[in-house]
Amino acid sequence: MKLIRQVLESFRFAWQALKSNITRTILSLLGVTVGIFAIVAVFTIVDSLEKSIRDSLSFIGDKVIYVQKWPWGFGGEYQWWKYFQWPEPTYAEYKYLYENLESASAVAVMDFRGGTTLKNGSNSISAQLQGVSYEYNQISEIPIGTGRYFIPLETTNARNVAIVGAEIAEALFPGQDPVGKAFKLAGNKFTIVGVQKKKGESLVDFGGSPDKMCIIPFASFSKLFQSGRRTADIVVKGYPNDEGMKEVEAEITGLMRTKRGIKPRAESNFSLNRPEAAADAISGLFAVLTLAGWVIGSFSILVGGFGIANIMFVSVKERTNLIGIQKSLGAKNYVILLQFLFEAVMLSLVGGTVGIFLVYLLSFLQLGSLVILLTPGNILLGLGVSSVIGVLSGIIPAMLAARMDPVTAIRSK
Known part of the structure; x- marks a missing residue:
């Protein structure tokens, strides 16, 4: 019961932080939103492309080997002049x-x-x-x-x-x-x-x-x-x-x-060709696209993380007096720590949720034969990355708040 009360109180503080300066909050969370959008969008499109291609591979069979004259070339030197004579x-x-x-x-x-x-x-x-x-x-x-x-x-x-x-x-x-x-x-x-x-x-x-x-x-x-x-x-x-x-x-x-x-x-x-070779070559291409998505998204998330950290430092400064009162009434350090960490995670999750919602809107676009599907796994990925960014961005401000001397904090205005 006590834990639920503390969570609800932390939620109230986080909501107040969001409302106190809407413009500042939106600008700070924009980086997280763009970063999560980039990462989840790339993963979603890659998964959709891979599913479409693997479904097409069912036409040529699973666990099969094709005995043919020409080998299927996927990278490297293709010695057609040699195969021509086979x-x-x-x-x-x-x-x-x-x-x-x-x-x-x-x-x-x-x-x-x-x-x-x-x-x-x-x-x-x-x-x-x-x-x-x-x-x-x-x-x-x-x-x-x-x-x-x-x-x-x-x-x-x-x-x-x-x-x-x-x-x-x-x-x-x-x-x-x-x-x-x-x-x-x-x-x-x-x-x-x-x-x-x-x-x-x-x-x-x-x-x-x-x-x-x-x-x-x-x-x-x-x-x-x-x-x-x-x-x-x-x-x-x-x-x-x-x-x-x-x-x-x-x-x-x-x-x-x-x-x-x-x-x-x-x-x-003679050549022994496998459909898996085509799938592996395609998966290698998708791995490069996924890496590019992580790189692009990471820069945006980094900016967003600094924005959240900035909000949390400001929040700690604005509530220094309140922190002193809480500690004088018996609030433990971990309670203050978790309060600010919860606030940082919530802020980051708001930005991440907006990014995921934008990816969801992509699924309504008509892209020819490609059907974009936002999977539960990619949603969890976006929320997970958002939570980690929230923890990393809020840990230092939360620790500063938790270690404050209650007398000094109460005297601050």
């Missing part, structure tokens, strides 16, 4: 891995073709065409809205069936249920067996937007667009308990080198 992975190599890999939960093959025109009468749309084997839905997320996924017989026998994105369905069959209906692809009739759920615009779409994607069996894709040696990208999904995908990566490397007859001391002529 052979493309083939369907035969996919079958070899499919039959021999023991450390993989799924193995699939796929290939892309951009700018493919799909037609239905007078309606047409340019789409990204993707040929996949049956196991592809075990590796990459294909959310079916209406209809179904392929059955094994359709992919094995090169049936002319397709799973289309929502925008393709709307363009070719406006106002209709497209499942079971046919369209023309490269002069051939294909039947729609499924439509993906509409994803909408995304900041980054790895591999293209699913809404404009047409997926057909790889055998059908190969029959239409490949002749002779069938090339493709091989995708391998590891088991959840394979930490770091080390087992499956080592097995893929060994099998591919065996299949291609690479000598023990010779360099591998």
Whole structure:
């Protein structure tokens, strides 16, 4: 009960300090407001960007390895002249891995073709065409809205069936249920067996937007667009308990080198690419942005901290007589100390709360496909930093107030 009374009394003193000189208080708290706004805004935007990009990465799979000719380059020297001479992975190599890999939960093959025109009468749309084997839905997320996924017989026998994105369905069959209906692809009739759920615009779409994607069996894709040696990208999904995908990566490397007859001391002529590499590269960029936010915010917070300290020194001077009376009536040093510390923290929290509120207002801005979300974690971060600044700014004035001699304090005017 006593503690609650002391807190309420400290709150009353803090409120009086805020009201006593509104202009001085606002100018002093402006630095904290700007600093917290800068830090929380950067963290919020970075988190929103990272979430958007990681959501896009779900399209190319989680815990997967892509066996390809070209490595994904993220920094450093990209030796394209060397990779140019490497052979493309083939369907035969996919079958070899499919039959021999023991450390993989799924193995699939796929290939892309951009700018493919799909037609239905007078309606047409340019789409990204993707040929996949049956196991592809075990590796990459294909959310079916209406209809179904392929059955094994359709992919094995090169049936002319397709799973289309929502925008393709709307363009070719406006106002209709497209499942079971046919369209023309490269002069051939294909039947729609499924439509993906509409994803909408995304900041980054790895591999293209699913809404404009047409997926057909790889055998059908190969029959239409490949002749002779069938090339493709091989995708391998590891088991959840394979930490770091080390087992499956080592097995893929060994099998591919065996299949291609690479000598023990010779360099591998294929690339094992992981989506995590893209995520790690992006995270490194975001780390730089976060550091910049801390630096910019720290300067503003430093100015704000000095402003709060100034208010507290003035407050101690104005209430010196009152401090002497409190101490003469038996108030302990820690009570006076906590009273002024509470006031400093409250002042800082007011500035921090205003900064967080400004970030909250940012979430209403329309920034294309980027959705800004102010998370509870970033709110707590802003309030936590504000509290620390309040403590650091108020500790010296509070200690001066707590150590005052009551007789000297009472005599001061």
